[in-house]
Amino acid sequence: MHTTITAALTALAMTTVVMGHLVVDPIGDIATGNRNLDIGSVSITDDGVDVFVSLTVDLLDGDWGKYMLFLDFDGDLSGSGDNDNPWARNVSGLSGTDTFVGTWLDGGGGVDMQEYVNGGWQSSSGSVWASLSINWAANSINWTFHGAVTGSIADGYNGFEIEVATTGGGSGDPAIDLLGDEGTQPGWGSGSHSSEQYYYQFSTVPAPGALALLGLVGLYGRRRRH
Amino acid sequence: MIGTLLALSMVTGPTLPESLRAAMHTVRPAPAFDAWAVPVAKDAPAHPRATVYRWWTDSCPWCTQSLPALEQVRKNAEPAGVRMIAVYHPKPPRMVDPAQVAAWAKAKGWHGPVVIDQDWSELEKLAGPLKGLSATSVTLVLDVQRRLQHAHAGPVLFPSEKPQDAGPNADFLAMQQALERFFTPDGQSRLDNSPAGPILEVDHNSGPREASREEPCIPPSQQL
Numbered sequence: 001m002h003t004t005i006t007a008a009l010t011a012l013a014m015t016t017v018v019m020g021h022l023v024v025d026p027i028g029d030i031a032t033g034n035r036n037l038d039i040g041s042v043s044i045t046d047d048g049v050d051v052f053v054s055l056t057v058d059l060l061d062g063d064w065g066k067y068m069l070f071l072d073f074d075g076d077l078s079g080s081g082d083n084d085n086p087w088a089r090n091v092s093g094l095s096g097t098d099t100f101v102g103t104w105l106d107g108g109g110g111v112d113m114q115e116y117v118n119g120g121w122q123s124s125s126g127s128v129w130a131s132l133s134i135n136w137a138a139n140s141i142n143w144t145f146h147g148a149v150t151g152s153i154a155d156g157y158n159g160f161e162i163e164v165a166t167t168g169g170g171s172g173d174p175a176i177d178l179l180g181d182e183g184t185q186p187g188w189g190s191g192s193h194s195s196e197q198y199y200y201q202f203s204t205v206p207a208p209g210a211l212a213l214l215g216l217v218g219l220y221g222r223r224r225r226h
Numbered sequence: 227m228i229g230t231l232l233a234l235s236m237v238t239g240p241t242l243p244e245s246l247r248a249a250m251h252t253v254r255p256a257p258a259f260d261a262w263a264v265p266v267a268k269d270a271p272a273h274p275r276a277t278v279y280r281w282w283t284d285s286c287p288w289c290t291q292s293l294p295a296l297e298q299v300r301k302n303a304e305p306a307g308v309r310m311i312a313v314y315h316p317k318p319p320r321m322v323d324p325a326q327v328a329a330w331a332k333a334k335g336w337h338g339p340v341v342i343d344q345d346w347s348e349l350e351k352l353a354g355p356l357k358g359l360s361a362t363s364v365t366l367v368l369d370v371q372r373r374l375q376h377a378h379a380g381p382v383l384f385p386s387e388k389p390q391d392a393g394p395n396a397d398f399l400a401m402q403q404a405l406e407r408f409f410t411p412d413g414q415s416r417l418d419n420s421p422a423g424p425i426l427e428v429d430h431n432s433g434p435r436e437a438s439r440e441e442p443c444i445p446p447s448q449q450l
Contacts, residue, residue: 063359064362171285
Protein backbone atom coordinates (compact mmCIF):
# COMPACT_ATOMS: atom_id res chain seq x y z
CA MET A 1 0.00 0.00 0.00
CA HIS A 2 1.16 3.46 -0.67
CA THR A 3 0.59 6.39 1.57
CA THR A 4 -0.39 9.85 0.51
CA ILE A 5 0.68 12.96 2.30
CA THR A 6 -0.73 16.31 1.41
CA ALA A 7 0.63 19.56 2.60
CA ALA A 8 -0.31 23.06 1.68
CA LEU A 9 1.74 26.12 2.30
CA THR A 10 -0.19 29.28 1.98
CA ALA A 11 0.84 32.82 2.53
CA LEU A 12 -1.80 35.49 2.64
CA ALA A 13 0.72 38.20 1.98
CA MET A 14 1.95 36.56 -1.19
CA THR A 15 0.36 36.47 -4.56
CA THR A 16 1.05 32.80 -5.14
CA VAL A 17 0.22 29.73 -3.22
CA VAL A 18 2.55 26.77 -3.18
CA MET A 19 0.92 23.44 -2.60
CA GLY A 20 2.80 20.26 -2.05
CA HIS A 21 1.84 16.66 -2.43
CA LEU A 22 3.83 13.53 -1.87
CA VAL A 23 2.96 10.01 -2.94
CA VAL A 24 5.03 7.30 -1.33
CA ASP A 25 5.61 4.02 -3.15
CA PRO A 26 7.05 1.02 -1.34
CA ILE A 27 10.68 0.07 -1.90
CA GLY A 28 11.11 -3.52 -2.96
CA ASP A 29 7.89 -3.83 -4.97
CA ILE A 30 9.64 -4.65 -8.24
CA ALA A 31 10.39 -8.01 -9.81
CA THR A 32 13.84 -7.29 -11.19
CA GLY A 33 15.94 -6.06 -8.28
CA ASN A 34 17.08 -2.95 -10.15
CA ARG A 35 17.24 -0.45 -7.32
CA ASN A 36 17.56 2.50 -9.67
CA LEU A 37 14.11 1.66 -11.02
CA ASP A 38 12.39 1.18 -7.69
CA ILE A 39 10.22 4.22 -7.00
CA GLY A 40 10.26 5.52 -3.46
CA SER A 41 8.16 8.64 -3.78
CA VAL A 42 6.95 11.36 -6.11
CA SER A 43 6.18 14.89 -5.06
CA ILE A 44 4.45 17.57 -7.10
CA THR A 45 4.26 21.25 -6.31
CA ASP A 46 3.79 24.49 -8.16
CA ASP A 47 4.32 28.17 -7.50
CA GLY A 48 1.54 29.43 -9.66
CA VAL A 49 3.73 29.54 -12.74
CA ASP A 50 5.95 26.48 -12.86
CA VAL A 51 5.29 22.88 -11.86
CA PHE A 52 7.92 20.93 -9.92
CA VAL A 53 8.01 17.16 -9.96
CA SER A 54 10.49 15.19 -7.89
CA LEU A 55 10.99 11.44 -8.17
CA THR A 56 13.00 9.55 -5.59
CA VAL A 57 14.16 6.00 -6.22
CA ASP A 58 15.93 3.51 -4.02
CA LEU A 59 19.40 4.05 -5.51
CA LEU A 60 20.23 6.03 -8.64
CA ASP A 61 22.64 4.64 -11.21
CA GLY A 62 24.46 7.10 -13.41
CA ASP A 63 25.01 4.59 -16.19
CA TRP A 64 21.48 3.63 -17.03
CA GLY A 65 17.81 3.97 -16.16
CA LYS A 66 14.89 5.70 -17.89
CA TYR A 67 12.13 7.61 -16.17
CA MET A 68 8.78 8.42 -17.73
CA LEU A 69 5.95 10.79 -16.88
CA PHE A 70 2.59 10.38 -18.59
CA LEU A 71 0.40 13.49 -18.38
CA ASP A 72 -3.26 13.71 -19.29
CA PHE A 73 -4.90 17.12 -19.28
CA ASP A 74 -8.40 16.39 -20.52
CA GLY A 75 -9.29 12.93 -19.34
CA ASP A 76 -9.85 10.62 -22.26
CA LEU A 77 -11.22 13.27 -24.59
CA SER A 78 -8.09 13.16 -26.68
CA GLY A 79 -4.57 11.83 -26.53
CA SER A 80 -2.78 8.63 -27.30
CA GLY A 81 -4.22 5.19 -27.71
CA ASP A 82 -3.48 2.41 -25.30
CA ASN A 83 0.13 1.25 -25.04
CA ASP A 84 1.21 4.10 -27.27
CA ASN A 85 4.16 6.20 -26.18
CA PRO A 86 7.00 7.76 -28.15
CA TRP A 87 9.66 5.56 -26.57
CA ALA A 88 7.82 2.38 -27.51
CA ARG A 89 7.81 1.10 -23.96
CA ASN A 90 5.38 -1.70 -23.22
CA VAL A 91 3.01 0.03 -20.81
CA SER A 92 -0.74 -0.34 -21.22
CA GLY A 93 -3.58 1.39 -19.42
CA LEU A 94 -2.53 4.90 -20.32
CA SER A 95 -4.79 5.78 -23.20
CA GLY A 96 -5.53 9.48 -23.38
CA THR A 97 -2.02 10.59 -22.55
CA ASP A 98 -1.42 14.07 -23.92
CA THR A 99 2.18 14.70 -22.90
CA PHE A 100 5.03 12.27 -22.45
CA VAL A 101 8.20 13.16 -20.61
CA GLY A 102 11.11 10.73 -20.97
CA THR A 103 14.28 11.23 -19.00
CA TRP A 104 17.68 9.61 -18.91
CA LEU A 105 20.63 10.15 -16.59
CA ASP A 106 23.56 8.74 -18.51
CA GLY A 107 25.63 10.90 -20.79
CA GLY A 108 24.85 13.96 -18.74
CA GLY A 109 21.14 13.34 -18.66
CA GLY A 110 18.33 14.90 -20.60
CA VAL A 111 14.61 15.30 -21.07
CA ASP A 112 12.56 14.36 -24.09
CA MET A 113 9.15 16.02 -23.86
CA GLN A 114 6.59 15.19 -26.50
CA GLU A 115 2.90 15.77 -27.00
CA TYR A 116 0.26 13.80 -28.81
CA VAL A 117 -1.03 15.89 -31.70
CA ASN A 118 -3.05 14.91 -34.73
CA GLY A 119 -2.77 11.22 -34.05
CA GLY A 120 0.91 11.07 -33.34
CA TRP A 121 3.74 12.02 -31.01
CA GLN A 122 5.84 15.03 -31.75
CA SER A 123 8.19 17.39 -30.03
CA SER A 124 6.55 20.73 -29.64
CA SER A 125 7.76 24.26 -29.71
CA GLY A 126 5.15 25.44 -27.25
CA SER A 127 5.62 27.83 -24.39
CA VAL A 128 6.24 25.22 -21.73
CA TRP A 129 9.63 23.64 -21.39
CA ALA A 130 11.30 21.28 -18.97
CA SER A 131 14.59 21.40 -17.15
CA LEU A 132 16.20 18.65 -15.15
CA SER A 133 18.33 18.41 -12.06
CA ILE A 134 19.60 15.32 -10.32
CA ASN A 135 20.37 15.01 -6.65
CA TRP A 136 22.61 11.98 -6.47
CA ALA A 137 22.91 12.09 -2.70
CA ALA A 138 19.14 12.04 -2.30
CA ASN A 139 18.57 9.63 -5.22
CA SER A 140 16.11 12.07 -6.70
CA ILE A 141 15.33 13.33 -10.17
CA ASN A 142 13.77 16.77 -10.30
CA TRP A 143 11.90 18.33 -13.17
CA THR A 144 10.78 21.92 -13.50
CA PHE A 145 8.08 22.51 -16.07
CA HIS A 146 8.49 26.18 -16.79
CA GLY A 147 5.24 27.99 -17.38
CA ALA A 148 3.19 24.82 -17.02
CA VAL A 149 0.61 26.35 -14.69
CA THR A 150 0.04 29.55 -16.58
CA GLY A 151 0.18 27.81 -19.94
CA SER A 152 -2.25 25.09 -18.96
CA ILE A 153 -4.75 27.48 -17.38
CA ALA A 154 -4.58 29.59 -20.50
CA ASP A 155 -5.46 26.46 -22.44
CA GLY A 156 -8.41 25.79 -20.12
CA TYR A 157 -6.95 23.13 -17.85
CA ASN A 158 -6.83 23.38 -14.06
CA GLY A 159 -4.54 20.42 -13.53
CA PHE A 160 -3.49 17.10 -14.96
CA GLU A 161 -3.46 13.40 -14.32
CA ILE A 162 -0.06 11.83 -13.99
CA GLU A 163 1.52 8.40 -14.00
CA VAL A 164 5.20 7.87 -13.24
CA ALA A 165 7.08 4.84 -14.51
CA THR A 166 10.64 3.51 -14.62
CA THR A 167 12.05 1.40 -17.41
CA GLY A 168 15.17 0.17 -19.19
CA GLY A 169 16.95 1.33 -22.27
CA GLY A 170 15.40 -0.97 -24.83
CA SER A 171 12.43 -0.42 -27.08
CA GLY A 172 9.65 -2.68 -25.87
CA ASP A 173 10.87 -2.69 -22.29
CA PRO A 174 8.06 -2.64 -19.73
CA ALA A 175 7.61 -0.35 -16.79
CA ILE A 176 9.50 -1.96 -13.95
CA ASP A 177 7.78 0.18 -11.34
CA LEU A 178 4.67 2.34 -11.55
CA LEU A 179 3.61 4.91 -9.01
CA GLY A 180 0.70 3.68 -6.96
CA ASP A 181 -1.19 0.54 -6.25
CA GLU A 182 -0.66 -1.45 -9.43
CA GLY A 183 1.41 -3.99 -7.58
CA THR A 184 4.60 -5.63 -8.77
CA GLN A 185 4.96 -5.62 -12.52
CA PRO A 186 6.17 -8.81 -14.25
CA GLY A 187 9.59 -7.46 -15.22
CA TRP A 188 11.82 -7.70 -18.28
CA GLY A 189 10.40 -9.52 -21.24
CA SER A 190 6.80 -8.94 -20.24
CA GLY A 191 4.31 -6.14 -20.49
CA SER A 192 3.22 -3.78 -17.75
CA HIS A 193 -0.06 -2.14 -16.92
CA SER A 194 -1.04 1.11 -15.26
CA SER A 195 -4.37 1.07 -13.50
CA GLU A 196 -4.08 4.20 -11.41
CA GLN A 197 -3.16 7.78 -12.15
CA TYR A 198 -3.06 10.77 -9.87
CA TYR A 199 -4.71 14.12 -10.40
CA TYR A 200 -2.87 17.27 -9.54
CA GLN A 201 -4.75 20.54 -9.41
CA PHE A 202 -2.77 23.73 -9.76
CA SER A 203 -2.48 25.83 -6.65
CA THR A 204 -3.95 28.82 -8.45
CA VAL A 205 -7.31 27.10 -8.88
CA PRO A 206 -9.29 28.89 -7.54
CA ALA A 207 -7.44 32.16 -7.25
CA PRO A 208 -4.60 32.06 -4.74
CA GLY A 209 -6.10 34.53 -2.34
CA ALA A 210 -9.39 32.71 -2.21
CA LEU A 211 -7.64 29.39 -1.82
CA ALA A 212 -5.60 30.65 1.07
CA LEU A 213 -8.58 32.22 2.74
CA LEU A 214 -10.62 29.10 2.36
CA GLY A 215 -7.75 27.04 3.66
CA LEU A 216 -8.31 24.46 1.03
CA VAL A 217 -5.94 21.57 1.11
CA GLY A 218 -5.91 18.17 -0.41
CA LEU A 219 -7.01 19.26 -3.83
CA TYR A 220 -4.81 16.57 -5.08
CA GLY A 221 -6.29 13.13 -5.33
CA ARG A 222 -6.05 9.97 -7.25
CA ARG A 223 -8.17 8.48 -9.90
CA ARG A 224 -8.50 4.85 -10.77
CA ARG A 225 -9.30 4.10 -14.34
CA HIS A 226 -11.17 1.31 -15.98
CA MET B 227 -3.60 21.37 -24.91
CA ILE B 228 -0.46 22.34 -23.19
CA GLY B 229 2.39 23.25 -25.44
CA THR B 230 5.65 21.46 -24.96
CA LEU B 231 9.18 21.85 -26.01
CA LEU B 232 11.90 19.32 -26.43
CA ALA B 233 14.55 20.10 -23.91
CA LEU B 234 17.84 18.34 -24.34
CA SER B 235 20.67 19.04 -22.00
CA MET B 236 23.26 19.20 -24.72
CA VAL B 237 26.54 17.89 -23.49
CA THR B 238 29.83 18.39 -25.21
CA GLY B 239 32.53 15.82 -25.07
CA PRO B 240 33.78 15.71 -21.53
CA THR B 241 37.37 15.71 -20.56
CA LEU B 242 38.76 12.23 -20.59
CA PRO B 243 38.55 10.65 -17.16
CA GLU B 244 41.85 9.90 -15.54
CA SER B 245 41.46 6.17 -16.02
CA LEU B 246 41.01 6.57 -19.75
CA ARG B 247 43.72 9.20 -20.01
CA ALA B 248 46.13 6.83 -18.32
CA ALA B 249 45.20 4.14 -20.81
CA MET B 250 46.14 6.23 -23.82
CA HIS B 251 48.85 4.65 -25.94
CA THR B 252 48.86 1.53 -23.81
CA VAL B 253 48.06 -1.91 -25.15
CA ARG B 254 44.50 -2.79 -24.28
CA PRO B 255 43.29 -6.31 -23.51
CA ALA B 256 41.83 -8.31 -26.35
CA PRO B 257 38.07 -7.84 -26.41
CA ALA B 258 35.80 -10.86 -26.34
CA PHE B 259 32.35 -9.75 -27.23
CA ASP B 260 29.29 -11.89 -26.70
CA ALA B 261 27.94 -12.16 -30.22
CA TRP B 262 27.82 -10.64 -33.62
CA ALA B 263 24.64 -8.84 -34.50
CA VAL B 264 25.99 -7.78 -37.87
CA PRO B 265 29.21 -9.46 -39.04
CA VAL B 266 32.00 -7.77 -40.90
CA ALA B 267 31.22 -7.66 -44.60
CA LYS B 268 32.90 -10.38 -46.58
CA ASP B 269 34.51 -7.85 -48.87
CA ALA B 270 35.87 -5.73 -46.03
CA PRO B 271 39.66 -5.59 -45.69
CA ALA B 272 40.80 -8.46 -43.53
CA HIS B 273 43.70 -6.64 -41.91
CA PRO B 274 42.66 -3.19 -40.72
CA ARG B 275 45.29 -0.70 -39.68
CA ALA B 276 43.09 0.43 -36.80
CA THR B 277 39.79 -0.54 -35.25
CA VAL B 278 37.18 1.82 -33.86
CA TYR B 279 34.73 0.65 -31.22
CA ARG B 280 31.66 2.75 -30.48
CA TRP B 281 29.37 1.69 -27.64
CA TRP B 282 25.70 2.50 -28.20
CA THR B 283 22.14 1.60 -27.28
CA ASP B 284 18.93 1.73 -29.24
CA SER B 285 17.28 4.35 -27.07
CA CYS B 286 20.29 6.58 -26.54
CA PRO B 287 19.57 10.01 -28.04
CA TRP B 288 23.27 10.75 -28.33
CA CYS B 289 23.71 7.58 -30.37
CA THR B 290 20.89 8.68 -32.63
CA GLN B 291 22.96 11.74 -33.43
CA SER B 292 26.36 10.07 -33.46
CA LEU B 293 25.85 6.81 -35.34
CA PRO B 294 24.77 8.37 -38.65
CA ALA B 295 27.82 10.66 -38.47
CA LEU B 296 30.09 7.74 -37.74
CA GLU B 297 28.49 5.81 -40.59
CA GLN B 298 29.59 8.54 -42.95
CA VAL B 299 33.10 8.24 -41.57
CA ARG B 300 32.96 4.48 -41.92
CA LYS B 301 32.22 4.69 -45.62
CA ASN B 302 35.57 6.36 -46.15
CA ALA B 303 37.46 4.66 -43.38
CA GLU B 304 36.71 1.07 -44.18
CA PRO B 305 38.20 0.99 -47.68
CA ALA B 306 41.12 3.02 -46.36
CA GLY B 307 42.01 0.41 -43.80
CA VAL B 308 40.13 1.39 -40.65
CA ARG B 309 37.51 -0.94 -39.28
CA MET B 310 34.61 0.54 -37.36
CA ILE B 311 32.45 -1.60 -35.10
CA ALA B 312 29.34 -0.52 -33.23
CA VAL B 313 29.16 -2.19 -29.83
CA TYR B 314 25.65 -2.61 -28.45
CA HIS B 315 25.48 -2.70 -24.66
CA PRO B 316 21.96 -3.22 -23.31
CA LYS B 317 20.68 -1.15 -20.43
CA PRO B 318 20.41 -2.81 -18.04
CA PRO B 319 23.04 -5.45 -18.85
CA ARG B 320 21.20 -8.55 -20.07
CA MET B 321 20.87 -11.00 -22.93
CA VAL B 322 19.52 -9.51 -26.14
CA ASP B 323 18.46 -10.85 -29.49
CA PRO B 324 21.18 -10.17 -32.09
CA ALA B 325 18.56 -9.85 -34.82
CA GLN B 326 16.81 -7.17 -32.84
CA VAL B 327 20.08 -5.36 -32.26
CA ALA B 328 20.83 -5.51 -35.98
CA ALA B 329 17.46 -3.94 -36.73
CA TRP B 330 18.06 -1.17 -34.19
CA ALA B 331 21.46 -0.41 -35.71
CA LYS B 332 19.98 -0.18 -39.17
CA ALA B 333 17.23 2.10 -37.89
CA LYS B 334 19.91 4.40 -36.47
CA GLY B 335 21.58 4.63 -39.85
CA TRP B 336 24.50 2.34 -39.03
CA HIS B 337 25.25 -0.26 -41.68
CA GLY B 338 28.60 -1.53 -40.48
CA PRO B 339 29.45 -4.44 -38.22
CA VAL B 340 27.79 -4.70 -34.81
CA VAL B 341 28.81 -6.75 -31.80
CA ILE B 342 27.09 -7.19 -28.45
CA ASP B 343 28.66 -6.47 -25.08
CA GLN B 344 25.78 -7.70 -23.00
CA ASP B 345 27.37 -7.31 -19.57
CA TRP B 346 29.50 -4.24 -20.42
CA SER B 347 32.58 -6.24 -19.51
CA GLU B 348 34.43 -5.30 -22.69
CA LEU B 349 33.67 -1.64 -22.15
CA GLU B 350 35.24 -1.84 -18.73
CA LYS B 351 38.12 -3.91 -20.08
CA LEU B 352 39.00 -1.45 -22.81
CA ALA B 353 37.94 1.87 -21.31
CA GLY B 354 38.66 1.34 -17.65
CA PRO B 355 36.43 1.53 -14.60
CA LEU B 356 32.88 2.46 -15.47
CA LYS B 357 32.58 4.77 -12.52
CA GLY B 358 35.20 6.98 -14.09
CA LEU B 359 33.13 7.52 -17.22
CA SER B 360 30.47 10.17 -17.50
CA ALA B 361 28.85 8.18 -20.32
CA THR B 362 29.02 4.64 -21.56
CA SER B 363 28.64 5.68 -25.20
CA VAL B 364 32.37 6.03 -25.65
CA THR B 365 34.41 5.65 -28.83
CA LEU B 366 37.86 4.08 -28.80
CA VAL B 367 40.45 3.82 -31.56
CA LEU B 368 42.96 1.00 -31.30
CA ASP B 369 45.88 0.47 -33.63
CA VAL B 370 47.15 -2.89 -34.85
CA GLN B 371 49.03 -3.45 -31.61
CA ARG B 372 45.80 -2.67 -29.76
CA ARG B 373 47.27 0.52 -28.36
CA LEU B 374 44.63 3.07 -27.54
CA GLN B 375 45.31 5.91 -29.96
CA HIS B 376 42.23 8.06 -29.52
CA ALA B 377 39.26 8.13 -27.21
CA HIS B 378 36.05 10.07 -27.08
CA ALA B 379 34.48 9.84 -23.65
CA GLY B 380 31.02 10.31 -25.09
CA PRO B 381 28.25 10.85 -25.40
CA VAL B 382 27.85 12.63 -28.73
CA LEU B 383 29.84 13.70 -31.75
CA PHE B 384 28.69 14.81 -35.16
CA PRO B 385 29.59 17.43 -37.74
CA SER B 386 27.75 20.70 -37.49
CA GLU B 387 28.29 24.36 -38.24
CA LYS B 388 25.81 25.53 -35.62
CA PRO B 389 27.38 27.39 -32.69
CA GLN B 390 25.42 25.36 -30.18
CA ASP B 391 26.94 22.18 -31.60
CA ALA B 392 30.53 23.36 -31.31
CA GLY B 393 31.41 20.64 -28.81
CA PRO B 394 30.07 17.65 -30.76
CA ASN B 395 31.53 19.11 -33.95
CA ALA B 396 34.99 19.53 -32.41
CA ASP B 397 34.85 15.99 -31.06
CA PHE B 398 33.80 14.70 -34.47
CA LEU B 399 36.64 16.50 -36.22
CA ALA B 400 39.13 15.22 -33.67
CA MET B 401 37.88 11.68 -34.23
CA GLN B 402 38.06 12.06 -37.99
CA GLN B 403 41.56 13.46 -37.76
CA ALA B 404 42.65 10.63 -35.52
CA LEU B 405 41.38 8.06 -38.00
CA GLU B 406 42.88 9.71 -41.03
CA ARG B 407 46.32 9.09 -39.61
CA PHE B 408 45.68 5.46 -40.35
CA PHE B 409 44.48 5.99 -43.89
CA THR B 410 46.78 5.11 -46.74
CA PRO B 411 48.07 8.19 -48.60
CA ASP B 412 45.82 7.63 -51.57
CA GLY B 413 42.86 6.74 -49.41
CA GLN B 414 43.14 3.15 -50.47
CA SER B 415 43.86 0.28 -48.20
CA ARG B 416 47.40 -1.02 -47.93
CA LEU B 417 46.13 -3.83 -45.86
CA ASP B 418 47.82 -6.60 -47.74
CA ASN B 419 51.16 -5.11 -46.73
CA SER B 420 50.16 -4.29 -43.19
CA PRO B 421 50.63 -6.41 -40.14
CA ALA B 422 47.59 -8.20 -38.96
CA GLY B 423 45.24 -5.96 -37.00
CA PRO B 424 42.82 -6.65 -34.23
CA ILE B 425 40.58 -8.97 -36.16
CA LEU B 426 37.54 -10.16 -34.30
CA GLU B 427 36.80 -13.81 -34.40
CA VAL B 428 33.80 -15.69 -33.17
CA ASP B 429 34.11 -18.62 -30.90
CA HIS B 430 30.86 -20.47 -30.91
CA ASN B 431 31.15 -21.04 -27.22
CA SER B 432 32.45 -17.73 -25.99
CA GLY B 433 31.47 -15.38 -28.80
CA PRO B 434 33.67 -13.07 -30.82
CA ARG B 435 37.18 -12.48 -29.63
CA GLU B 436 40.15 -10.75 -31.02
CA ALA B 437 42.59 -13.00 -32.85
CA SER B 438 46.24 -13.01 -32.06
CA ARG B 439 48.51 -12.09 -34.92
CA GLU B 440 49.76 -15.62 -35.11
CA GLU B 441 46.32 -17.03 -35.68
CA PRO B 442 44.93 -17.38 -39.15
CA CYS B 443 42.92 -14.30 -40.00
CA ILE B 444 39.61 -15.62 -41.10
CA PRO B 445 37.07 -12.94 -41.85
CA PRO B 446 34.61 -13.07 -38.99
CA SER B 447 31.71 -13.01 -41.39
CA GLN B 448 32.75 -16.43 -42.60
CA GLN B 449 32.80 -17.87 -39.13
CA LEU B 450 29.19 -17.40 -38.23
